[in-house]
Amino acid sequence: MSRPTDKKYSYLRLSFLVPLSVLILAIFLSRSFPRLALFAGQLKPFSTTVNNMSSQIPMYQKELEIALLAVQRAAQLTKRVFHEKAKGTVSKDDKSPVTIGDFGAQALIISALKANFPEDEIVGEEDADELRSEAGKGLRDQIWELVKSTKLADANSESRLGGPVKDEDAMLDLIDFGNSEGGAHGRIWTIDPIDGTKGFLRGGQYAVCLALLVDGDVKVGVLGCPNLPVDDSAPLDSNIGANQTDEGRGVIFSAVQGLGATSRPLTTGPLSLQGQRIAMKAIPDGDMSKACFCESVEAGHSNQSESAQIAKKLGITKPSVRMDSQAKYGSIARGAGDIYLRLPTSETYQEKIWDHAAGDLIVREAGGQVTDTLGKRLDFSKGRTLAENKGVVAARAEVHGKVLKAVQEVIGQK
Ligand SMILES: Nc1ncnc2c1ncn2[C@@H]1O[C@H](COP(=O)(O)OS(=O)(=O)O)[C@@H](OP(=O)(O)O)[C@H]1O
Numbered sequence: 001m002s003r004p005t006d007k008k009y010s011y012l013r014l015s016f017l018v019p020l021s022v023l024i025l026a027i028f029l030s031r032s033f034p035r036l037a038l039f040a041g042q043l044k045p046f047s048t049t050v051n052n053m054s055s056q057i058p059m060y061q062k063e064l065e066i067a068l069l070a071v072q073r074a075a076q077l078t079k080r081v082f083h084e085k086a087k088g089t090v091s092k093d094d095k096s097p098v099t100i101g102d103f104g105a106q107a108l109i110i111s112a113l114k115a116n117f118p119e120d121e122i123v124g125e126e127d128a129d130e131l132r133s134e135a136g137k138g139l140r141d142q143i144w145e146l147v148k149s150t151k152l153a154d155a156n157s158e159s160r161l162g163g164p165v166k167d168e169d170a171m172l173d174l175i176d177f178g179n180s181e182g183g184a185h186g187r188i189w190t191i192d193p194i195d196g197t198k199g200f201l202r203g204g205q206y207a208v209c210l211a212l213l214v215d216g217d218v219k220v221g222v223l224g225c226p227n228l229p230v231d232d233s234a235p236l237d238s239n240i241g242a243n244q245t246d247e248g249r250g251v252i253f254s255a256v257q258g259l260g261a262t263s264r265p266l267t268t269g270p271l272s273l274q275g276q277r278i279a280m281k282a283i284p285d286g287d288m289s290k291a292c293f294c295e296s297v298e299a300g301h302s303n304q305s306e307s308a309q310i311a312k313k314l315g316i317t318k319p320s321v322r323m324d325s326q327a328k329y330g331s332i333a334r335g336a337g338d339i340y341l342r343l344p345t346s347e348t349y350q351e352k353i354w355d356h357a358a359g360d361l362i363v364r365e366a367g368g369q370v371t372d373t374l375g376k377r378l379d380f381s382k383g384r385t386l387a388e389n390k391g392v393v394a395a396r397a398e399v400h401g402k403v404l405k406a407v408q409e410v411i412g413q414k
């Protein structure tokens, strides 16, 4: 028979042990769950950072690291192609050029993504149809030579990207994995292996572009710009880096949603994951007279007579800086330029998601605002194109409204 004092002791013990075990369990879960979520990589994140009282573990760090290394390696391949005499250039159905560099870079990037995130979908600009034909054999062999022999100098980084591509057929299959229709659900990467192919061919600006969309929202963006100055404060002009040596050139921009934008030199050795913070430059008192605006080199890609009228309306005195590719987004994000205008030249052309996803996030994370000419945010959830948007207006958040007003006044006169 138990005595009343025994009962009292067991109640006491219980009332002490139960809360203690709950406390230990809570501490264990709060400490281990964020790490589990981070390492799983594939888990759908519930926020950009996971709060754990004393520390914050940033999300998408594995995605950022793999994207940076994949872009670094692909940029290395494009540079090899540039230095070769024959760039294997062919015309696509829409008459735009594509080179062995475009195909090779897409194959290498998809190989890295498949090795690390096998379940994710991919929207890539290029496909291997032409390469699979008899007529494409010459090109296919050249691309294979490049793909099998382009490796990062740092063995540890190279191994993070998975093993080498098995053979030519596997390479073609990798290129074709970029055939997702995109959309509003799940994890979708988008790749522009060489953005600004015309710029690449003329020794001007081009960019290797990679972004991760989750449910249609850009979470990670990386832009490799081999011909931009390394120096974030170098002034912009239309001939920047054109046909110069590699000395002092090559930068990789990146951003993760909610964590800001950064840049680092596009080295051949180990890459800085952290990079250095970049931010758009303030326009003192909103006085636009000295503002620098960028637009496309190709008049067929952006209406340059309208942009000149807009600049005049805003009081901008400097001529526009014309450069190819998403290097425009990177340049304004680091304060080397102030405004990027892309004004529709036709009623029917739909911008492609791979031409804008990485740049859109990098500019917004650097303190900018990016909309179309109607003032709507770019909507990456509509498939392979920005079907709901017309053109692009990007500027530092405080002056974006003023720029958009001028754009609409000029375009509205049509
Ligand atoms: N008609 C029209 N309107 C707008 N945009 C178009 C058009 N046609 C093509 N493209 C896309 O433009 C991409 C390169 O454009 P950029 O402005 O970055 O560079 S450029 O100065 O025009 O070369 C280019 O990207 P890449 O093909 O990767 O070079 C195309 O996707």
Ligand SMILES: [Mg+2]
Binding pocket: 096, 097, 098, 125, 197
């Ligand atoms: Mg193209």
Ligand SMILES: [Mg+2]
Binding pocket: 192, 194, 195, 196, 354, 355
């Ligand atoms: Mg492009």
Ligand SMILES: [Mg+2]
Binding pocket: 102, 125, 192, 193, 194, 195, 196, 197
């Ligand atoms: Mg391209």
